[in-house]
Amino acid sequence: MSDPTASPESNVVISAFAPEAVGLHAALGDGVRLGIVRELAAGKALNVQMLATRLDRDPDLISKHLRVLREARVIERVRPPGSDGRQQFHQLPPGTLRTLPDGTREVDWQVAVARFKSA
Numbered sequence: 274m275s276d277p278t279a280s281p282e283s284n285v286v287i288s289a290f291a292p293e294a295v296g297l298h299a300a301l302g303d304g305v306r307l308g309i310v311r312e313l314a315a316g317k318a319l320n321v322q323m324l325a326t327r328l329d330r331d332p333d334l335i336s337k338h339l340r341v342l343r344e345a346r347v348i349e350r351v352r353p354p355g356s357d358g359r360q361q362f363h364q365l366p367p368g369t370l371r372t373l374p375d376g377t378r379e380v381d382w383q384v385a386v387a388r389f390k391s392a
Contacts, residue, residue, distance in 0.1 A: 297347055301347065310342070312328065318353050319363060319364075322360075346366070349364060350363055376390075377391070
């Protein structure tokens with residue numbers, strides 16, 4: 274009897290439960306968090322205040338959502354050149370962001386892809 278989780282093409286067993294994918298999808302399932310990712314998809318590291326202003330939300334709320342996104346490894350903390358280290362900046366992980374020929378920004382985490390059209 275064949276294994277139902279095995280890929281027929283390669284006979285490779287595929288996990289029935291992938292925590293990374295589930296965590297990523299759960300993190301992106303909130304409108305505020307998706308808005309944060311959309312802002313970061315512009316390619317620039319942003320801090321809490323910048324995101325709060327752009328999304329018209331309270332900085333404390335943005336901080337809580339950033340923590341969820343970091344824990345799911347959707348984004349990461351960085352220290353941009355010239356920053357004094359007192360503020361935390363966030364960006365998409367290196368290698369996940371690219372711009373398609375039509376200007377669409379694409380974020381590829383390997384388990385999911387998000388595309389954001391330019392406004």
